Amino acid sequence: MAPKRIGIIMHGVTGRMGMNQHLVRSILAIRRQGGVALKDGTRLMPDPVLIGRNPDKIRALAAEHGVARWGTDLGQALQSEADSVFFDAASTQLRPGLLKQAIAAGKHLYCEKPVSTTLAEAMDLYQAAKKAKVKHGVVQDKLWLPGMLKLAKLRDQGFFGRILSVRGEFGYWVFEGDPARNRPAQRPSWNYRKQDGGGIILDMLCHWRYLLDNLFGEVEALSCLGATHIPQRWDEAGKRYRATADDAAYASFRLKGNVIAHFNSSWTVRVRRDELLTLQVDGTEGSAVAGLRGCRIQSYADTPKPVWNPDIPQPIDFYAGWKELPEEDTDNAFKAQWELFLRHVAGESKTFRWGLLEGAKGVQLAELGLKSWKQRKWLDVPKIKP
């Protein structure tokens, strides 16, 4: 059977996420594997057109990856009947305007998180997409990470007993970019400017929302303390700028069922843990520590019984009491979600759980996190009425 083509307008693909995770490791990887297999045996083949402002950059990117179609005029691309999906991974602040344009053109939408910088904008997008009857999806990649899939399986098997708490530790040192110190920054400078949609609270609380909601229980309340630990950085041109956004967040959450979660998120921390994100889950019957890929568990029977005594060297090797779960064959997390979305657009699954309403919940938590910090108090997370 001949493959069924699906045209995708890809915007923001010269950026870090757009290029690596979405273009190369998702859409081009799906093309390389011969498309997405549908239930009726047809293969759905994505056909991307790359759109960007700078013709030299976008032409070079298309040539490097053997993508035939590229352009610089988004308005024109949106008018084309040949492409039914619009994808965006440009910087956050631009997203609502771009998605609105795509909705007006009747395109289905898929985009990076956060969908916007305010809950009002995120809800407005959800309502507009619903009214236009276009399909929509928002990236919630962490749900498909091997480490998080292992946690979900442990939860479903009842390994934890009653889940008590979740400790999330995320972050690494992002270099300031000072040319004199010769360590260029590894993240874009807009991340550190509030006026450009930056800040770790907006960036990471979106992720923690869907992770917590899906794995451990809906987030019902939070308390968040942000910080701008490093007040000045250097941009892509080597020019010094003032960091106006938060670069660390210390947030506690109360979940449905009274599970307590606490996440430290930081671009100003040095790593002494197995992975850039680790989650420790403690339950009455057992605990697990998962990263992006790996997961170690400790059962009730394997739990050591330490006694507090600072006067002798610690006799227990605490690292030895954990068993590593075997590696499983899993796909790239972004690609896994893309495949589900493409199936949804092809009409295979009527509903798609990870759409603009879920995206709005992430923005809601980030917005409340910023408010909690400012007001120095715990805040409830109201249920969003769709």
Ligand SMILES: NC(=O)c1ccc[n+]([C@@H]2O[C@H](COP(=O)([O-])OP(=O)(O)OC[C@H]3O[C@@H](n4cnc5c(N)ncnc54)[C@H](O)[C@@H]3O)[C@@H](O)[C@H]2O)c1
């Ligand atoms: N899912 C995740 O884990 C994850 C991780 C990092 C970033 N993100 C999100 O992905 C998005 C992009 O982040 P990034 O780190 O790739 O940023 P980036 O700065 O590397 O890329 C931004 C892209 O937007 C384009 N762009 C910027 N201004 C533009 C304009 N005025 N008009 C048209 N295009 C413009 C740039 O050319 C580039 O292609 C952000 O919304 C960010 O929150 C998600």
